[in-house]
Amino acid sequence: MRSDISKIRNFCIIAHIDHGKSTLADRIIEMTGLLTAREMQAQVLDNMDLERERGITIKAQAVRTVYKVKDGEEYIFNLIDTPGHVDFNYEVSRSLAACDGAILVVDAAQGIEAQTLANVYMAIDHDLEVFPVINKIDLPSAEPERVAQEIEDVIGIEAMDAPRISAKTGENVEDVLEAIVEKIPAPSGDPDAPLQALIFDSLYDSYKGVIVFFRVKNGTVKPGMRIRMMATGAEADVVETGYFGAGQFIPCEELSAGEVGYLTASIKNVQDTRVGDTVTGAAAPAKEALPGYKKVLPMVYCGMYPADGAHYQDLRDALEKLKLNDASLFYEPETSLALGFGFRCGFLGLLHLEIIEERLEREYDLDLVTTAPSVIYHVHKLDGEMIELTNPTNLPDPSEIDYMEEPFVSAEIIVTSEYIGSIMDLCQDRRGIYQSIEYIEAGRAILKYDLPLNEIIYDFYDALKSRSRGYASFDYELKGYVRSELVKLDILVNHEEVDALSFIVFAGNAYERGRRMCERLKEEIPRQLFEIPIQAAVGSRIIARETVKAMRKDVLAKCYGGDITRKKKLLEKQKEGKKRMRMIGNVEIPQKAFMSVLKLDEN
Amino acid sequence: MKTELELYLHIPFCARKCAYCDFFSGTFCMEEMRRYFEDLRTEIRACREEELLAAPVRSIFIGGGTPSFVPEEEIAKTIRTLRECFTIPGGIEFTIEANPGTLNEKKLDTYLESGINRLSLGLQSPDNRMLEKLQRIHSFSDFLDSFSMARRAGFTNISVDLMSGLPGETPEEFEKGLKTVVSLQPEHLSVYSLIIEENTPFYALYGPSGNKREELPDEECDRRIYHRTKELLEEAGYRRYEISNYARPGFECIHNLGYWTGVPYLGFGASAASFTGRRRFKNASDLKYLFHKKEEEETLSDAELMSEYMILGLRLSRGVSENAFKARFGRNLTEVFRDPVNKHCALKTLIREDGCIRLSEYGTDVANAVMQDFLI
Numbered sequence: 009m010r011s012d013i014s015k016i017r018n019f020c021i022i023a024h025i026d027h028g029k030s031t032l033a034d035r036i037i038e039m040t041g042l043l044t045a046r047e048m049q050a051q052v053l054d055n056m057d058l059e060r061e062r063g064i065t066i067k068a069q070a071v072r073t074v075y076k077v078k079d080g081e082e083y084i085f086n087l088i089d090t091p092g093h094v095d096f097n098y099e100v101s102r103s104l105a106a107c108d109g110a111i112l113v114v115d116a117a118q119g120i121e122a123q124t125l126a127n128v129y130m131a132i133d134h135d136l137e138v139f140p141v142i143n144k145i146d147l148p149s150a151e152p153e154r155v156a157q158e159i160e161d162v163i164g165i166e167a168m169d170a171p172r173i174s175a176k177t178g179e180n181v182e183d184v185l186e187a188i189v190e191k192i193p194a195p196s197g198d199p200d201a202p203l204q205a206l207i208f209d210s211l212y213d214s215y216k217g218v219i220v221f222f223r224v225k226n227g228t229v230k231p232g233m234r235i236r237m238m239a240t241g242a243e244a245d246v247v248e249t250g251y252f253g254a255g256q257f258i259p260c261e262e263l264s265a266g267e268v269g270y271l272t273a274s275i276k277n278v279q280d281t282r283v284g285d286t287v288t289g290a291a292a293p294a295k296e297a298l299p300g301y302k303k304v305l306p307m308v309y310c311g312m313y314p315a316d317g318a319h320y321q322d323l324r325d326a327l328e329k330l331k332l333n334d335a336s337l338f339y340e341p342e343t344s345l346a347l348g349f350g351f352r353c354g355f356l357g358l359l360h361l362e363i364i365e366e367r368l369e370r371e372y373d374l375d376l377v378t379t380a381p382s383v384i385y386h387v388h389k390l391d392g393e394m395i396e397l398t399n400p401t402n403l404p405d406p407s408e409i410d411y412m413e414e415p416f417v418s419a420e421i422i423v424t425s426e427y428i429g430s431i432m433d434l435c436q437d438r439r440g441i442y443q444s445i446e447y448i449e450a451g452r453a454i455l456k457y458d459l460p461l462n463e464i465i466y467d468f469y470d471a472l473k474s475r476s477r478g479y480a481s482f483d484y485e486l487k488g489y490v491r492s493e494l495v496k497l498d499i500l501v502n503h504e505e506v507d508a509l510s511f512i513v514f515a516g517n518a519y520e521r522g523r524r525m526c527e528r529l530k531e532e533i534p535r536q537l538f539e540i541p542i543q544a545a546v547g548s549r550i551i552a553r554e555t556v557k558a559m560r561k562d563v564l565a566k567c568y569g570g571d572i573t574r575k576k577k578l579l580e581k582q583k584e585g586k587k588r589m590r591m592i593g594n595v596e597i598p599q600k601a602f603m604s605v606l607k608l609d610e611n
Numbered sequence: 612m613k614t615e616l617e618l619y620l621h622i623p624f625c626a627r628k629c630a631y632c633d634f635f636s637g638t639f640c641m642e643e644m645r646r647y648f649e650d651l652r653t654e655i656r657a658c659r660e661e662e663l664l665a666a667p668v669r670s671i672f673i674g675g676g677t678p679s680f681v682p683e684e685e686i687a688k689t690i691r692t693l694r695e696c697f698t699i700p701g702g703i704e705f706t707i708e709a710n711p712g713t714l715n716e717k718k719l720d721t722y723l724e725s726g727i728n729r730l731s732l733g734l735q736s737p738d739n740r741m742l743e744k745l746q747r748i749h750s751f752s753d754f755l756d757s758f759s760m761a762r763r764a765g766f767t768n769i770s771v772d773l774m775s776g777l778p779g780e781t782p783e784e785f786e787k788g789l790k791t792v793v794s795l796q797p798e799h800l801s802v803y804s805l806i807i808e809e810n811t812p813f814y815a816l817y818g819p820s821g822n823k824r825e826e827l828p829d830e831e832c833d834r835r836i837y838h839r840t841k842e843l844l845e846e847a848g849y850r851r852y853e854i855s856n857y858a859r860p861g862f863e864c865i866h867n868l869g870y871w872t873g874v875p876y877l878g879f880g881a882s883a884a885s886f887t888g889r890r891r892f893k894n895a896s897d898l899k900y901l902f903h904k905k906e907e908e909e910t911l912s913d914a915e916l917m918s919e920y921m922i923l924g925l926r927l928s929r930g931v932s933e934n935a936f937k938a939r940f941g942r943n944l945t946e947v948f949r950d951p952v953n954k955h956c957a958l959k960t961l962i963r964e965d966g967c968i969r970l971s972e973y974g975t976d977v978a979n980a981v982m983q984d985f986l987i
Contacts, residue, residue: 537958537980560830563978565803565855567926569619569870570884573891573907576922576986583983594954 011084013266014194018086018223020103022128023113024121024481028143031175032113032184033071033087039181040073040085069209070221070268072251072258075185083189086251086268088208088223090127095357097485098304099209101130102284105300106208106223106268109137109192111184112159116142116150116172119158119452121481122422128163139191140167141184146174162448197265202294203227203235205263205287210278212332216248218275219257222287223268225298230262234290235273238297242280243290244273278335304336306354307415307486308361308381308465309398311342311508312368313350315375315588315599320349326372327351330364337364342399346508346592347377347602352399355381358465377590377599379508383461386413386489400510403496406547413489415461418443420483424452427476431455434475438463439514458487460514497522499529500543500550504593508602519551525604526554532601535559540595614888616666617869618693620651621880622678622686623898626713630746631774633808635882635896636676643898647881648685650901652692654879660887663875668697670704670866673727679709683721690725699726704865706731706770711757712749719764729768729864730761732797737788741777746812758795768862770799775836777805778817778826782836789840793847798862802840803855804833834976852928854975871923873916873939882906889916913940914987917947921985925978930962930969944968951984 023029070088077083090103104110110131114120131138140159142152152172159167171183209221229235229249236243250259251269263269275281283304286297314323327339338354355361361381368374387395387403388410397403419440423431428445435442435457443456459468464484472480495518499509509529513521522544529542533556544552567575589596623636624644639647658664671693678686686707693699706729707722722730736742737751749757761769771792775785792800805827807817816823828836841851849857853871856864869876875888882896890910895903911919917940924931936944945952945968952968955961960974960981974981 537960537977559977559980561834561976562980563804563854563976565806567870567923568867569617569876569878569886570621570882570893572870572886572919572923573884573893573909576919579922579979579983580986582979583986586983 019109024124027115040075102208112140122483126483140170195266199264201226203289210281216272228264236290239285310381311379313347313377417484421455423480430475522552528604530554614666615669617876618671619878621883622675630812672866673707679713683718711754731770800857922982930967
């Protein structure tokens with residue numbers, strides 16, 4: 009039986025990290041009664057371990073609950089979760105496009121943050137009805153009135169009657185449920201028109217194949233129907249349709265305009281079901297796809313190598329499996345003199361990189377060596393050719409290069425006035441180009457800077473947090489390529505160049521970076537049986553040097569009959585530790601040394 | 612090749628446990644002690660290592676714990692049991708470990724009558740402050756008493772154990788103490804750099820997270836002491852023949868040399884290890900060890916035997932003889948271990964000379980790093 013479209017509410021929750029999105033989602037699910045308290049995991053929407061540990065939501069997911077209003081009428085709520093990190097901006101935009109409204113959750117103590125602002129604007133751009141909720145009123149430092157005023161001033165939406173709630177204690181959350189019914193419009197759409205369904209996520213399941221998450225804008229989809237993805241052109245026969253119970257898939261006969269659900273169609277590859285694509289019927293296709301599809305491209309690249317060369321195939325298999333679930337992950341084989349066979353991998357950002365790295369290590373039990381992340385540089389050669397450089401070792405000889413360009417982003421940083429100075433210093437240090445400053449209220453301002461992407465991918469966020477005692481927030485989008493003085497910094501260990509340690513750096517920073525890189529490597533490389541010089545070089549010019557002194561003592565004073573087994577095990581353990589190191593010439597380099605460049609700005 | 616055999620008895624009893632000690636040892640009541648010796652003799656009688664039972668014994672070592680702490684009658688009785696079960700030629704090296712403060716004339720006489728002819732005295736330090744830190748039961752003057760008592764009793768082969776690198780001890784203080792000990796003219800000296808073992812009171816104080824860690828000498832200082840020790844002892848007529856062992860010519864410890872050159876040995880008592888030439892096993896570390904499973908038991912492959920032969924043999928100053936290796940394994944040392952030999956000769960951590968491969972002075976400082984490469 010077809011649902012009454014006027015009784016459906018499709019919405020998402022927009023909030024800054026820690027402002028209580030997941031807690032509110034839990035309360036909504038709890039209070040709409042689909043789950044018993046026992047079934048409730050601490051946070052139902054975030055079901056990957058990794059997500060819970062990081063306190064962020066990586067993959068957009070959805071849940072359908074049934075809310076009974078006071079007069080007994082039942083409403084279907086489809087709550088679509090959105091990732092909370094700038095790396096996944098495009099996914100956020102597609103999730104928003106699947107909704108009709110959004111709840112803006114703002115922390116009553118902290119007020120609006122940069123990322124919230126960016127997402128609210130994105131929601132408004134998608135014509136979503138946004139209504140604010142002021143959360144954490146149970147905190148002693150809560151200032152709901154000030155925050156309501158701030159929402160009105162900064163975003164320009166009515167906030168004085170916003171529900172003042174505590175998602176933690178459940179206080180006034182009932183008001184939010186009522187507001188969802190009242191303020192978020194019912195979906196529109198024609199269930200009998202040709203199918204147009206917006207893919208906002210997908211998931212690979214080894215039994216069912218790809219599970220496609222979508223919102224039906226027009227038409228109806230049901231098992232047996234042949235469908236086509238309008239951008240990729242892939243076709244398949246629908247096996248199952250259904251909606252999202254909390255933590256489970258619940259099959260149903262069909263899904264029609266206004267509904268949110270999933271389908272399976274024995275699709276083998278998430279590449280075929282890209283986020284933002286439109287599902288239509290193969291027999292009676294829609295005239296045009298839904299707007300907004302784009303193929304997301306990696307912004308950050310790094311080399312990933314198995315610590316033990318024998319596990320190359322395992323790494324390949326694992327990447328293949330992860331890619332089944334992650335259309336934005338890119339990889340291709342590459343080789344390094346230092347690290348052997350591995351892959352050059354592309355990611356949406358550093359967080360995405362770290363997540364993939366952790367999943368490879370945890371879920372696939374792989375020991376990895378990861379090289380310094382790099383952005384894509386445009387290398388314009390004298391012969392007119394332009395190379396998109398993702399691996400610093402592939403930089404052509406300087407004599408062939410006309411000029412180089414690097415990607416810049418437009419960044420918005422919201423910061424309280426006392427830290428404006430130090431944040432501006434930070435942006436200046438990172439070669440930022442000042443754009444503007446706007447005060448959003450007495451104590452806070454939005455700083456706008458254009459920044460080179462390679463200056464922010466490593467540790468900018470951490471630096472921002474530490475320089476503002478955690479109060480600054482940050483959002484960015486790619487702006488374009490800008491001509492820049494760039495050089496390749498090489499590292500020589502015991503006079504041998506280590507290709508995996510090379511990186512591209514702004515010429516003006518080469519000396520400083522080289523010096524710190526040498527210092528860092530000196531700490532990371534253990535003493536060996538001889539002295540090891542570590543040098544940084546630009547071209548043939550050595551710009552920095554450190555020395556790892558020879559090992560002084562490593563000897564067991566005693567070894568008699570009863571000790572032999574134990575002492576031998578000790579030697580074996582030491583040897584095992586060395587196996588995990590890489591031989592560069594005759595120097596053993598620990599794997600984490602290859603990540604040293606990431607830590608250059610610590611302290 | 613004529614099979615020889617060494618015997619070891621473990622006596623896990625002490626008046627008090629020292630703060631750095633991780634051996635299986637401690638304080639027990641008399642009844643437990645009596646029963647332990649009964650078990651020990653039962654174990655010796657029950658030995659079924661047929662191929663070794665007939666081999667001539669080349670040395671015996673009674674270690675601990677503190678063997679000199681227990682009633683000498685038990686020791687004598689146990690030695691009689693050994694003589695019943697094994698072929699023990701007269702005059703072979705026969706050592707007992709003793710602690711100053713636990714010896715008397717009667718004990719020493721009983722030892723000599725039983726055939727014991729070498730005494731290993733655990734002094735550790737001639738500095739009373741250090742002895743207190745180590746929680747030893749004796750003072751330096753107790754040691755002097757024991758030493759001269761042993762000489763008077765007729766012990767002509769005495770070894771003294773010393774420790775270097777003790778917390779708070781300066782190199783000058785150590786050197787002074789070493790000279791004091793040398794003036795007594797023992798035949799043999801073992802000088803160990805203190806090892807901080809896990810599960811000891813010292814580990815809590817001086818281990819990786821101990822708050823007194825900085826009292827230990829740094830690596831540089833430790834090595835200075837080590838090299839100075841060799842220098843001083845050489846001047847006094849001792850030769851370093853193993854990483855931590857020094858002897859007057861002809862007084863190298865035959866028993867320990869056996870461990871480093873692959874001579875089979877049978878160990879009796881709690882936590883004692885045995886090596887048959889192919890198998891190694893170790894009794895449980897428990898007073899009632901006979902009722903427990905062996906702690907370790909392994910049969911070594913040819914490759915493992917060769918590795919061990921190198922790792923142990925390199926501890927010796929003379930190194931490993933290429934001919935002896937060939938005679939034992941039927942293969943050339945420099946073929947089996949071509950890579951590590953080449954690598955370490957190039958790094959000057961190994962020296963290949965006069966048909967032997969041995970650690971250089973620097974190689975000795977970093978012996979583990981060299982030996983690892985000989986693991987197969």
